[in-house]
Amino acid sequence: MHRILIVEDENIVGLDIQKRLRRMGYEALEVLSTGQQAVEYVEREQPDLILMDIQIQGDIDGIETTRRIRERFDVPIVYLTAFSDETTLQRAKATEAFAYVLKPFKDRELYSSIEFALYRHQTGVELQKHHDELETRVEERTAELARVNEELKHEMKERQLAVEGRALLEEQLRQSQKMEALGQLAGGVAHDFNNMLTIITGYSELVINRMSDKDPIVSDMLAIKEAGDRAATLTSQLLTFGRRQALQYSTIDLNGTVESARDMLQRMIGEDIHFEIDLQPGPHYIKTDPGQLDQVLVNLVVNARDAMPRGGRLRIETAAIALDQPLTNRFLKLEPGEYIRLRVTDSGSGITDKVLNRIFEPFYTTKDKGKGTGLGLSMAYSLVEQSGGQIDVASRPDEGTRFDLYLPITNARPEEKLSETSPAPGPRSENGNEIILLVEDEDVVRDLARRVLSDYGYDVLEARQGEEALALSELHAGPIHLLLTDLVMPKMSGPELAQNLQALRPDMPVLYMSGYNDEKVLRYGMQEQQIHFLQKPFTPNALIAKIRQVINLR
Incomplete structure (x- = not known):
């Protein structure tokens, strides 16, 4: 009621x-x-x-x-x-x-008005109730839709990141395979060149040593030898890129290396470029080839200088970087660890994206003819990788370029080494009389080495390959004062030969020579050992000096 x-x-x-x-x-x-x-x-x-x-x-x-x-x-x-x-x-x-x-x-008018008002009010109440319920359901559905939409956006973002990550990995794989193929080609070519250059520079020096300074042909022979030396520098860079160069690893302080090169680099870049060095207090020890690292630093600075013909700003800095997760991009794929970053930044003309794709390829250069070999950055790329690190580059046209070299920090400390240098002997200086077993599969290289050794008074037992050398050793009753052997030979490698001979002659020192350090040799761990090594191409003076040094160390 x-x-x-x-x-x-x-x-x-x-x-x-x-x-x-x-x-x-x-x-x-x-x-x-x-x-x-x-x-x-x-x-x-x-x-x-x-x-x-x-x-x-x-x-x-x-x-x-x-x-x-x-x-x-x-x-x-x-x-x-x-x-x-x-x-x-x-x-x-x-x-x-x-x-x-x-x-x-009348009663009827009053009654109908009351009933209409009650009905209208009740209808309004029910409509409001339905409206509230509908609004609540819409809010719930809207919230659910927003949640699903966020999940969808998150999933799409994850898929996008996965696609981008896969594309980055594919690009890194293509880049790695391309660089590996180019390295194998470059290393193989350089090895063959080094054998030929050994003949060119070796016989040039032999002829020069036998001529008087007044002989007009001396200048011609010096020109031949100089050309051979320049070619040897190129093949050395090719070998580094192909990872077949026998790097002389040692522990160094990166800050000390940069600081010692300051004056030389300043002279190279000139006075119109503002040059600054900012080194994070160290020391920061790394394990690499110091000579090759010096060359990399010079190459980067020269490239920066050439990119700023009207002057600019060049900055070299070091910083310790601790990675707790992988760092990847177009060029990098660094694993977690502690690194020292060597950064070289310039305000020069910059590099286009097209050029960046090929920047580490050997012989690729944008410089004018005669102003660059295109091997500097490829050598830097290989040296850093062989040292356990990686190299990154960022650049935009007209905005300058930045190179980052990430090198792993080592707990080892530099060792004081005996000097391995000695004055290059002239003709007949400090002749020897020891017996040397010479093993070389390249006839022309073996003939040159035998001739040089004989000229300096050494007795030479020569063999083309390992089995022949073992037979000579068995037939020779007297001592053998040095084994001079090529690293890579058919059937039996230099290290295998040395192992067999030293089992019978434990006091016999070994001097290895090669145009590159083959993967087979790397499996012997020779770069981690204290070995004596002579890089091809070598000159007669360098050969005699190295032999004398090794024999004297016995």
């Missing part, structure tokens, strides 16, 4: 309405005469509907009372009025009343 409040200032009319409502089956509540009473009653009793006369006693009329009630309570209100002027209706309309009943009214 619906509870209905009556607000009517004429008491007789109010009681009449109360009776009518009860006959209609409603619970008729009190009859109130003022708006203030109505507001207080609604707050206390919460009726289901209010019949509100527009003209009532007190400070506020029925319209204002309705406005105040509707602001605070969700109660449907039906106006009762004897006035129907436009102004009153507009004021009443603004309060959103549910129905209007004009006095005098």
